[in-house]
Amino acid sequence: MRPLAVRLGELNGGVPLRRSGLKWLVPDGHRCQADELVAHCTIGLGADSPFAEERGQVELLLTAGAAGILRHGEQRAAGGFLDRMPYFDWDADESWAHVENATAPAHEVPRCMFLVGRRFTEIANTRALLLNGWHDRTRAWWGESGHGGLLCAGVCEQEAIVRGFDDYRSLFALAAGPVHVVHGQDEPLVPTAVTLREQLERTPVERLAIREDIARTFGAEGPAPSAEEWMFAAALLNGLERSPLTDTYPLLTRAGYSDGGAADAICLSSTAELAETARHRSLGYTIALHGFTLRSLGPAARRWLRRSFEPMQRSIGSIAADYRALAAALPGRLLFVVNSVSSFAYESIADYASLDDATMARLASVRAKDLNLALHDLEEDHRLCIVDADAIAADLGMARHLPDGIHGSGAFYAAVRAELVRQLGNWGVPGFAIRR
Amino acid sequence: MFLVLTMPAFGGGARATGLAARLHAEPGQPLRRGDPLIDLVVDVSGGLARDCPPVSTNRIIVQEALWLRQFHVLPGERIKPGDRIASFSVERDAPDEPPVREPRIEIATILSHSDWWSEAE
Numbered sequence: 328m329r330p331l332a333v334r335l336g337e338l339n340g341g342v343p344l345r346r347s348g349l350k351w352l353v354p355d356g357h358r359c360q361a362d363e364l365v366a367h368c369t370i371g372l373g374a375d376s377p378f379a380e381e382r383g384q385v386e387l388l389l390t391a392g393a394a395g396i397l398r399h400g401e402q403r404a405a406g407g408f409l410d411r412m413p414y415f416d417w418d419a420d421e422s423w424a425h426v427e428n429a430t431a432p433a434h435e436v437p438r439c440m441f442l443v444g445r446r447f448t449e450i451a452n453t454r455a456l457l458l459n460g461w462h463d464r465t466r467a468w469w470g471e472s473g474h475g476g477l478l479c480a481g482v483c484e485q486e487a488i489v490r491g492f493d494d495y496r497s498l499f500a501l502a503a504g505p506v507h508v509v510h511g512q513d514e515p516l517v518p519t520a521v522t523l524r525e526q527l528e529r530t531p532v533e534r535l536a537i538r539e540d541i542a543r544t545f546g547a548e549g550p551a552p553s554a555e556e557w558m559f560a561a562a563l564l565n566g567l568e569r570s571p572l573t574d575t576y577p578l579l580t581r582a583g584y585s586d587g588g589a590a591d592a593i594c595l596s597s598t599a600e601l602a603e604t605a606r607h608r609s610l611g612y613t614i615a616l617h618g619f620t621l622r623s624l625g626p627a628a629r630r631w632l633r634r635s636f637e638p639m640q641r642s643i644g645s646i647a648a649d650y651r652a653l654a655a656a657l658p659g660r661l662l663f664v665v666n667s668v669s670s671f672a673y674e675s676i677a678d679y680a681s682l683d684d685a686t687m688a689r690l691a692s693v694r695a696k697d698l699n700l701a702l703h704d705l706e707e708d709h710r711l712c713i714v715d716a717d718a719i720a721a722d723l724g725m726a727r728h729l730p731d732g733i734h735g736s737g738a739f740y741a742a743v744r745a746e747l748v749r750q751l752g753n754w755g756v757p758g759f760a761i762r763r
Numbered sequence: 764m765f766l767v768l769t770m771p772a773f774g775g776g777a778r779a780t781g782l783a784a785r786l787h788a789e790p791g792q793p794l795r796r797g798d799p800l801i802d803l804v805v806d807v808s809g810g811l812a813r814d815c816p817p818v819s820t821n822r823i824i825v826q827e828a829l830w831l832r833q834f835h836v837l838p839g840e841r842i843k844p845g846d847r848i849a850s851f852s853v854e855r856d857a858p859d860e861p862p863v864r865e866p867r868i869e870i871a872t873i874l875s876h877s878d879w880w881s882e883a884e
Binding site for chain 1: 771773774796797798799805807808815816817818819821822824826868869870871872873874875
């Protein structure tokens with residue numbers, strides 16, 4: 328049987344494109360699956376393309392096209408920067424790989440996937456690895472049309488759940504159809520329900536007022552901010568000026584550009600609902616910052632935060648009200664929330680009755696369980712859908728799968744990922760049915 | 764009978780580091796079951812993880828009636844698993860003697876954010 332010659336195939340409806348050399352994700356002779364991503368290259372689209380926010384560059388990942396033994400084709404690439412920058416014309420007929428002993432179904436033009444990231448700044452422009460660098464948003468989609476969209480705007484756990492540790496490939500191996508998945512950065516502005524709602528409602532005039540206030544007050548008194556502190560202020564302003572929930576997205580497909588619109592579903596993290604946020608003393612907007620971010624700040628940023636903001640304790644009731652308001656502001660869009668893991672690795676309370684009131688009021692596990700219960704009330708009111716990470720952690724075992732109480736194992740995130748995809752499929756989000 | 768509390772391993776074994784954040788009792792004070800003793804800020808990575816470090820604040824709560832004889836740490840002091848935190852006696856005026864065991868305690872992970880905002884500049 329002749330080996331299957333796998334071609335690049337038409338991209339962008341045949342409009343001329345340029346690409347970098349191909350870089351292999353698997354070795355020559357690898358026994359591959361048909362939808363396994365085996366090679367990638369950079370596509371240059373130009374600053375006047377719909378991808379201007381993403382600097383006009385897209386990473387393209389190619390599947391093998393058929394199950395069998397993959398043989399690398401001869402490439403025009405010469406390594407080095409020629410494998411990073413789009414120096415070569417896209418040739419739809421170019422044969423870039425062969426699959427020996429290919430089993431049906433076999434496709435000469437394979438399925439492809441795109442990856443793209445929006446950098447905080449042009450100077451954060453490392454391209455040394457796939458999707459490397461400082462992005463405030465990354466996203467991935469299959470190259471065909473008819474995408475169902477998911478936006479993840481939670482804390483770092485969502486990076487592990489959707490982007491995984493292989494740049495979305497595990498999630499895309501699960502979802503059967505054409506999906507588009509977006510992941511937003513959670514630092515320094517943590518995406519709580521209230522900060523997301525304020526981002527939705529913020530007017531251009533209010534954004535300008537925040538920008539002018541930060542420009543006027545940051546470092547105006549006390550020690551001069553360090554370079555790192557300036558970057559903190561800039562990244563905070565970047566978060567305050569954006570509204571991830573209203574983003575719409577261009578897509579590149581084999582057939583051409585398409586408008587991905589806004590995401591059909593949004594996934595949040597209840598872990599983002601910190602017990603304390605802070606409110607700006609004069610402009611009234613809310614910020615939420617991780618404790619480790621606060622602890623890492625230098626004296627100028629600390630002084631600015633303390634002078635400009637007042638801390639606000641958040642009750643479970645106020646967080647539930649924030650979720651209700653957020654759901655009301657997003658009609659027609661599905662809201663998922665990954666709940667909080669509510670057992671803590673080091674906690675060993677045998678008798679809650681003996682604890683004093685002050686300790687009871689500050690128990691992190693009790694607050695997490697109360698928050699999870701509030702999510703159940705919201706789910707019953709059809710405001711949101713719970714992805715029950717708490718139950719998955721309990722089922723798998725905390726000691727083995729979340730040994731430090733915060734960071735989970737691959738099996739834990741795989742289980743949460745599968746549950747999220749299953750629920751998206753059950754709710755009818757296109758493309759998200761679990762692959763059989 | 765004397766008892767000595769040492770810093771628990773917090774699952775991180777020898778890697779965990781603690782910071783004595785707040786002492787809740789005074790030497791010579793009687794402690795009842797359920798009384799808080801000390802808050803420890805614990806990093807089970809031992810300070811090695813810089814991205815999203817596994818840091819939590821844990822309150823150590825005594826689970827038996829004791830007299831606090833001495834703290835071996837000061838607020839702000841860094842400690843590691845096995846370091847002595849405090850000594851106790853079962854009787855109020857017991858003479859000093861080698862400790863015979865650790866006290867019975869509970870560990871509660873607590874919310875700790877608010878201290879940052881009120882901390883002096």
